Amino acid sequence: MTDVRTEPAAGPLVDARLTVDRGAFRLDLPLRIDAGEVVALLGPNGAGKTTAVRTLAGLQPLTAGHLTLAGRPIDHPEHRLWTPAERRGVGVVFQDYLLFPHLSALDNVAFGPRRHGADKRAAREQAACWLARVGLAEHGRRKPRQLSGGQAQRVALARALAVEPALLLLDEPLAALDARTRLETRAELHRHLAEHPGAALLVTHDPLDALVLADRLVIIEDGRVVQEGNAATITAQPRTDYVARLVGxxxxxxxxxxxxxxxxxxxxxxxxxxxxxxxxxxxxxxxxxxxxxxxxxxxxxxxxxxxxxxxxxxxxxxxxxxxxxxxxxxxxxxxxxxxxxxxxxxxxxxxxxxxxxxxxxxxxxxxxxxxx
Structure with a gap:
């Protein structure tokens, strides 16, 4: 099981100041997400979205600032604290899903529970339950190459949720789908996000995905927040050219x-x-x-x-x-x-x-x- 649980904490489930220096670029992103809340992170190419995902997932250490999940310090450079990715309680759905090509859908989903200490049988039982929840109970034996784009996305989502993450990261989860599949999968994703007890961060360039799936939008440019709020506030009063183009x-x-x-x-x-x-x-x-x-x-x-x-x-x-x-x-x-x-x-x-x-x-x- 995971090291970070999703029981309600006194404050926000995610409490972070993500400060990362990469050459001349600096990401400086304050981020707070409550349990059960979905926040969309939007911005143009080069704004720092990928850096934010990598930092939260444990693939990129902070230069400064802090990251706390469910009240537990995860990354705090000033205190020389850094927690490896597998011990963070973070589930990630990448843009290209990154399913293991040699494993079946069932074993892809079982991978997380196995890494967190479950034996093979228990991990496969958990995986089977999650495949059923995403509507793929009959596809457990299939390899990734035998799945459609929408099915692969659902397997990736099940794999991320199977570790019961405090934080679910979705990095452009619908970008690889065609228009029709995207519409259907967006509706399915909305249902699963509504049922997720932890925090969720959706990284996207598509304003429709953000407006449909997220409770709150955080928009960054050049590594900094330029606007934040619910969809009605953002669309009514854009404050930069990028945001204005985003909402038309x-x-x-x-x-x-x-x-x-x-x-x-x-x-x-x-x-x-x-x-x-x-x-x-x-x-x-x-x-x-x-x-x-x-x-x-x-x-x-x-x-x-x-x-x-x-x-x-x-x-x-x-x-x-x-x-x-x-x-x-x-x-x-x-x-x-x-x-x-x-x-x-x-x-x-x-x-x-x-x-x-x-x-x-x-x-x-x-x-x-x-x-x-």
Whole structure:
């Protein structure tokens, strides 16, 4: 059995400050996860997500900071404490699953309990129970090469959960699946995470996985947390270009004076909210209307633009515009045909003030730009 149990602790099940130096890069990530909570860790390539997973799993020691699981110190460089991976009580589902190719599905799942002291028979009994829980009771004799992608993912999940981990790490667990299998497996994963009594950390680049599976989102860039909160908070008020792209919004930063926000280059946006000081302005691409000429009357924000790119985006077209305000706009194929949109074409863009959201910006944070 594991050295770290999932009985409720006085504080969060995971209490960590992950500080890791790798050359010029530094990860500095405070992380707290309660029992039964699923936290999604998101960020662009190079943000430090993989380093965080390796550190929590025991594959990369901390440079500084600390890691405590269920009240037990696991990694504390200042005290010269470091616990090997097999004694941490951490289960990991890797992106490529990393199943042992020479072992059956049953023995893959039994591997963890065996490493934690169970005899072969007991370990196989535990493994059989876990395969049944993930719907693969009849697949125990199969080798990994005989499993579909979705089945391999479920075997990897069963292997991770069979050690009764205090912390379950899921490193891009759905990335290797095709779209249809991903949808089905996401629903199954959601059920198993809801039943897991310990803490869970989901590392992903897919906002849909995070929004469906996680209770809370932690977003990192350049090794540091840039935003944290539930899905509603993050999607309503993104605070960096990366987050804005993640949730599909255009984002700008400027100086608010009442209902006018003046951006760094002097361009001014009229907004629905009255603010004073540093502010963000966000609006969805669907709020951007395109016209052949300058629109009359209603829009309070209108400017000349040039079509930079045209791409299919769901049932619509995503139009990236250059000009005094770089912006993404979503238009229907019918509207695009009517406007005869093409790369390099001049158009007018317009956004109603009522379609915008303005909110205070932390003056210590980096400057925002545009995102689509």
């Amino acid at each position: 919004l255009n984002l700008y930063r400027g100086r608010a004076e009442g209902r006018t926000v003046r951006l760094g280059d002097g361009f001014a946006l009229t907004v629905a909210d009255s603010l004073h000081g540093d502010a963000f302005v966000a609006f969805p691409p669907a709020a951007v209307a395109l016209h052949r000429g300058r629109p009359d009357g209603s829009p309070r924000n209108a400017w000349p633009a040039v079509v930079a790119t045209l791409q299919r985006h769901g049932d619509n077209l995503r139009v990236q515009l250059d000009g005094p305000l770089a912006v993404a706009a979503d238009v229907t194929p019918a509207a695009a045909a009517q406007l005869q949109l093409s790369t390099g074409q001049p158009v007018w863009a317009a956004v109603k003030a009522a379609e915008t959201r303005a909110y205070p910006a932390d003056p210590r944070a980096g400057a925002g730009g545009s995102a689509g």
